[in-house]
Amino acid sequence: MLPPAPHQAPHRPTPEAAPPAAPRTPRGPLARLRPGTGNRRRAARAGLFDPKQLVQSFPDALRKLHPRALVKNPVLFVVAVGAVLTTVSAVLHPAVFTWVISVWLWLTVIFANLAEAVAEGRGKAQAESLRRARTATVARRLRNNWRVGTDLRYAETEAVAATDLQPFDFVLVEAGETIPADGDVVDGVAAVDESAVTGESAPVIRESGGDRSGVTGGTTVLSDRIVVRVTSRSGHSFLDRMIALVEGASRQRTPNEIALHILLAALTIVFILVVVTVQPMADYAGADQSTTVLVALLVTLIPTTIGALLSAIGIAGMDRLVQRNVLAMSGRAVEAAGDVNTLLLDKTGTITLGNREAAAFVPLPGVDELHLADAAQLSSLADETPEGRSVVALAARTYGLREPAEGELSQARWVEFSARTRMSGVDLRWGNGEVSHIRKGAAAQVIDWVQRYGGHVPAEARRFTDSIAASGGTPLLVAVHDPGGPRVLGVIHLKDVVKEGIRERFDELRRMGIRTVMITGDNPLTARAIAREAGVDDYLAEATPEDKLALITREQEGGKLVAMTGDGTNDAPALAQADVGVAMNTGTSAAKEAGNMVDLDSNPTKLIEIVEIGKQLLITRGALTTFSITNDVAKYFAIIPAMFTGAYPGLAALNIMDLHSPTSAITSAIIFNALIIVGLIPLALRGVRYIPTTAHDLLRRNLACYGLGGLVLPFLGIKLIDLVISTVPGLG
Numbered sequence: 001m002l003p004p005a006p007h008q009a010p011h012r013p014t015p016e017a018a019p020p021a022a023p024r025t026p027r028g029p030l031a032r033l034r035p036g037t038g039n040r041r042r043a044a045r046a047g048l049f050d051p052k053q054l055v056q057s058f059p060d061a062l063r064k065l066h067p068r069a070l071v072k073n074p075v076l077f078v079v080a081v082g083a084v085l086t087t088v089s090a091v092l093h094p095a096v097f098t099w100v101i102s103v104w105l106w107l108t109v110i111f112a113n114l115a116e117a118v119a120e121g122r123g124k125a126q127a128e129s130l131r132r133a134r135t136a137t138v139a140r141r142l143r144n145n146w147r148v149g150t151d152l153r154y155a156e157t158e159a160v161a162a163t164d165l166q167p168f169d170f171v172l173v174e175a176g177e178t179i180p181a182d183g184d185v186v187d188g189v190a191a192v193d194e195s196a197v198t199g200e201s202a203p204v205i206r207e208s209g210g211d212r213s214g215v216t217g218g219t220t221v222l223s224d225r226i227v228v229r230v231t232s233r234s235g236h237s238f239l240d241r242m243i244a245l246v247e248g249a250s251r252q253r254t255p256n257e258i259a260l261h262i263l264l265a266a267l268t269i270v271f272i273l274v275v276v277t278v279q280p281m282a283d284y285a286g287a288d289q290s291t292t293v294l295v296a297l298l299v300t301l302i303p304t305t306i307g308a309l310l311s312a313i314g315i316a317g318m319d320r321l322v323q324r325n326v327l328a329m330s331g332r333a334v335e336a337a338g339d340v341n342t343l344l345l346d347k348t349g350t351i352t353l354g355n356r357e358a359a360a361f362v363p364l365p366g367v368d369e370l371h372l373a374d375a376a377q378l379s380s381l382a383d384e385t386p387e388g389r390s391v392v393a394l395a396a397r398t399y400g401l402r403e404p405a406e407g408e409l410s411q412a413r414w415v416e417f418s419a420r421t422r423m424s425g426v427d428l429r430w431g432n433g434e435v436s437h438i439r440k441g442a443a444a445q446v447i448d449w450v451q452r453y454g455g456h457v458p459a460e461a462r463r464f465t466d467s468i469a470a471s472g473g474t475p476l477l478v479a480v481h482d483p484g485g486p487r488v489l490g491v492i493h494l495k496d497v498v499k500e501g502i503r504e505r506f507d508e509l510r511r512m513g514i515r516t517v518m519i520t521g522d523n524p525l526t527a528r529a530i531a532r533e534a535g536v537d538d539y540l541a542e543a544t545p546e547d548k549l550a551l552i553t554r555e556q557e558g559g560k561l562v563a564m565t566g567d568g569t570n571d572a573p574a575l576a577q578a579d580v581g582v583a584m585n586t587g588t589s590a591a592k593e594a595g596n597m598v599d600l601d602s603n604p605t606k607l608i609e610i611v612e613i614g615k616q617l618l619i620t621r622g623a624l625t626t627f628s629i630t631n632d633v634a635k636y637f638a639i640i641p642a643m644f645t646g647a648y649p650g651l652a653a654l655n656i657m658d659l660h661s662p663t664s665a666i667t668s669a670i671i672f673n674a675l676i677i678v679g680l681i682p683l684a685l686r687g688v689r690y691i692p693t694t695a696h697d698l699l700r701r702n703l704a705c706y707g708l709g710g711l712v713l714p715f716l717g718i719k720l721i722d723l724v725i726s727t728v729p730g731l732g
């Protein structure tokens, strides 16, 4: 027996109650540098390099001449030591040649610093505007007697400074107020303006219970009121972390960068040995060389170009992510994104639109539809998930069923939904002492529950759920156990829609050699239907949080790099285990803590762009390393003949560039070596063009373009410089 339909208007606001979405014009701190969602043209513009930045960053470049800063970069440190040696030599034996070389060696170091300073400078501007968003607010903290679930009408609040809030404090935030700290919504639904953080002016819904409960301090509530459980301490908020991040304060070298630095250092040592042994040979040949010439030879041989640009390339990669509203907590994650083999995506909300809503009640033969709707609604009254709320709303909409009044169900024991049990419901004790247990949930779990009490499940139950699942919907079985015995009443049809254009994104990923796997807690039939429609390579159904974690470790054991997106607390362990874990900004704090990237737009398909940016970072570094090493070859052809033609006139044959004189040849090589750094700063910051293709093709293309380019360009450049400076007295 079920209680009569209660008669009270539902008080809870539904997501539809939010104000209509404003046109998506980006504004706010990141907007200037950030593309509107999906606006690639704007993104391209944001990545453009403005020569003014070179001038603005010049003072910072000079500041980086401090030995403590220089010693971090072995290649540049050697150039700086060389510059000191030639400067001393110029002072002791003044000559135009020695002075010119000294000046250009110093310029080489400054240009390298400039590359890094320009890259960092872009972040500083963003940090400034974020700081402005971090205003001091007064919070309304709920007094100790408030517990989750207590009616807010009886809540008492006290005013405290936002900076005094502690984790686990509850704060009440109403329309028009600023959320004082990061946290999770534990009561209510509200439309929130997050433009202070995301630059996106369209309001977003934040609600308790589901996977959209995360709120960020500094954002504004537009409608309704919510209770937020604080999760961050003052000074350690999301905004604080974001500022440190864009400023590059927390930037650390990635393992790949360290490895490359070691390689460059080793090359430098080899060339130092070469140059040191050149002197006795030159002596023997009767072509004794000055310190200046030897230093010049060394500097042209060592990989100064990549040594100068390496750090800027890394910073620019992080910056490109920020422009797309993604915050990477480590450079390592960005690199890993470039090498990802497997992409794990959630079904609900990632591949589908995510508002999995009750669309119909389907009663079993012999069951009254109203009876089913009533039971479904009762079982969902305390179910704060979007699915649970949509069941209550559907029952209210189509059958006029209303929630019971406060106190009417005081004898109820609510059973919360969990991803492990896949069920939710209620145990009710009526006035006459009779007890009803109502459950709704995944078919397998509810059938199991009914059978455990000795109930019989008619074949129709399975038939109904299977046909809903085969259409891509999610069936929830509703069952009761009361004096009438344990039995299934019928099915709730939850509907969800596959996102438009998602199939094309998966095709693109396949071209990049990346395998996509959809993971869902849903049944295999629904999973298969959605997987087919969306075009993913594989799927895992009825996945528990442990299954997700196990899938990731299994892939990783095979040597693969795994990326995943997630928003729920139950995604947290998997997000932490994945090589690239992208948490949605809307997600729970647990998810955001666990991942190594946060997407402010909460757009799970952003992962595809993240992979592209990672790949672009790796390719840019590879291309410029290739360029750097090959472009030193030409300089060798400029300097060696210049050093020895006096002793061995036959070596003039090596002077293939037909340079004017030994001094002009050496000077031209050094000037080119310095100028190429400045010339490549825009490319290092923008990144080389990326076309989705296999790694093999990319490698071939890059070797051809940057290897050959690196070989040929200096011949032209040095010749040109030689033509100009040969007119300078003292060099010609």
Ligand SMILES: Nc1ncnc2c1ncn2[C@@H]1O[C@H](COP(=O)(O)OP(=O)(O)OP(=O)(O)O)[C@@H](O)[C@H]1O
Residues within 6 Å of the ligand: 346, 347, 348, 349, 383, 385, 387, 388, 417, 418, 419, 422, 423, 424, 440, 441, 442, 443, 474, 475, 476, 519, 520, 521, 522, 523, 543
């Ligand atoms: N509020 C609810 N009450 C009862 N059962 C539910 C509820 N929400 C979902 N279920 C059942 O539990 C199953 C698992 O749902 P869950 O939301 O955990 O999936 P998930 O792991 O998040 O997968 P997805 O990526 O599709 O969201 C669903 O297929 C559904 O059958």
Ligand SMILES: [K+]
Residues within 6 Å of the ligand: 299, 300, 301, 302, 303, 304, 305, 632, 673
């Ligand atoms: K060099």
Ligand SMILES: [Mg+2]
Residues within 6 Å of the ligand: 211, 348, 568
């Ligand atoms: Mg879910």
